[in-house]
Amino acid sequence: MTSIYDASRFESDHTFEADVAIVGTGAGGGTAAEILSQHGLRVIMLEEGPYWTAADFKMLERESYPNLYQESAARKTKDKGVNILQGRAVGGSTTVNWTSSFRTPAKTLDYWRERFGLSDYTDAALAPYFEERERRLNVARWAEPPNANNDVLQRGAAALGIPTAIVPRNVKGCWNLGYCGMGCPTNAKQSMLITTIPSALSRGATLVSRVRAERFVLDARGRVASLECLAMDGRGIHPTAHRVTVRARHFIAAAGAIGSPALLLRSALPDPHARVGKRTFLHPTVISAAVMPQTVDAFSGAPQSVYSDHFLYIAPLDGPIGFKLEVPPLHPVLTSTTITAFGLDETRAMASFRNTSAIIALLRDGFHPESEGGMVELQSDGTPLLDYPFTAYVWEGARRALDAMAKIQFAAGARTVFPLHENARPYRSLAHARAAIAAFPMEILRTRVASAHVMGGCAMGADPKRSVVDGDGRHHHVDNVSVFDGSVFPTSIGANPQLSIYGIVARNAQRLASALI
């Protein structure tokens, strides 16, 4: 009996029934599907994106971005100041992510216990869940030498006495290709696509792709009775004429940050303190490019293998904003669209493509009164938009990060350094770069800001006045709804979020399973 459907091919309305319906198949949805089906519950997974597998992954940006990313990898914040990368595919963002796997930092958990009443969230209590997920997804420190792009960060930082470390990755038999962002063609990446989702399917779960969950429908007792969905066309842009209705005992929003709050907002679930969509975080990311004397080929090799947490912990969490340093993979579309120049200037920059390296700084937002994050709103067609205002506090950190990255790149022997700001030129000396960075007007659409880590918007917490779900991910006001994804984080993580989601969702899915069986 087939249990995998592509709703874009539906020729009539469909109704499904299950014990648990899960919206979204990313880090949260995939993990929940496996665990709940292991407990004998009948699970249905609903995914807006397509069901693509290794054979479809041709390592081409022109195919991967429109098919596997939200809004063709060009999703923007409301004022267009931040370019947001989020997956939209079976496997969610894990199908296209870069495989870095970090546990939730202990200091972040300390802050959650103190400020959000999440008293169970101790390092020790979560460690078994992280350990178990690390085993499940084969997380291990990358054993091959870093590629030349990561090596710039390692060498430059070492020359300045800044500690770096090696990134743990969720891969098995990785070919070191460097195309994780376009979908792993070798099935080496242990994404939800090849781990938890097939495991759930093998236990009788149902998967429907190309279906957009529109709204939960409440019954007279204030519980969700059904979920109304739209079948999407083959491109995932327009709904077709057909509807999909899902009935279940329990419903899980795992549509990711932006996606899950949007679903709750469209459903008009009780939200007496107007918390849904608030405190959405981005790890706003600024970028510094450098042309090296040697070939870098930053498109090749494990994309992220070296990182530095040095600038996260030199000040207290609620002091000046801290940032994590990593490197991004560079491919022609991602690079050219991100470069802040046009015409001959850009063509010249692209002519140095093979010698170009880059460092990114991910700012840890959400730990300071001047960093309350953004707010998800609905547009007239019901689709979400994130309003993320920048504050002087965040810009100060962005400037400090551009300065730190330029120092590291020159220390690694960069010929020129190019901070990604519209006013920047390629600088040949550290002094010139630093003087320029100190004078940059720090504003949206002048400073290039990106995000691949959207978090929050359905914050968990003990106090319903300040949060949407409790520490188990259960909705404060609707008994048979849980949120199991990155949207439950009450602050940003201060590390790449996937393993935080795996571990916390594993915990909460086990608790839910015990309650349901």
Place this chain on the structure above:
Amino acid sequence: MNRRQWIGSAVAAGVLIAGAGAAYEFQPDSDRAILAAIGPVMLEGSLPPDAMQAFLDGFDIAVAGLTPSVQHDVEQLMTLLRLPPTRLLLAGVIKPWHLASRDEIAAFLTRWRYSGMATLRSAYDALHQLSCAAWYGNDRAWPQTGYPGPPKLR
């Protein structure tokens, strides 16, 4: 009225014109003429004349991958660039696009890029991002950058 307010009201007027509906809907042919003028300046030194068709097709594909509401924003932007009054007021391009010089178009892009108004900067950013996506996703753009293309598996 200072220059900024003047541009601001022109943007608002343009948006109203576009919002007024049917009379000014998306016009693929004239939009192609605009893009055929902007593309070679945006991608100067990279986009060869005989790749124009590929660039324009790439642009269409890139726009088609955006959500309906962002596609609508792009249509509005194209309308502002197409209608002579807004082309003149906002872009500062005097001649029709197919007659505008390289320098005139480069000056327009530069003005928007560094504009004091975030809306104009974002319009520049949209043109830049779509143009680069349209061209650098194409194998023909790669040799000049040295990018060898994806590795062959077996």
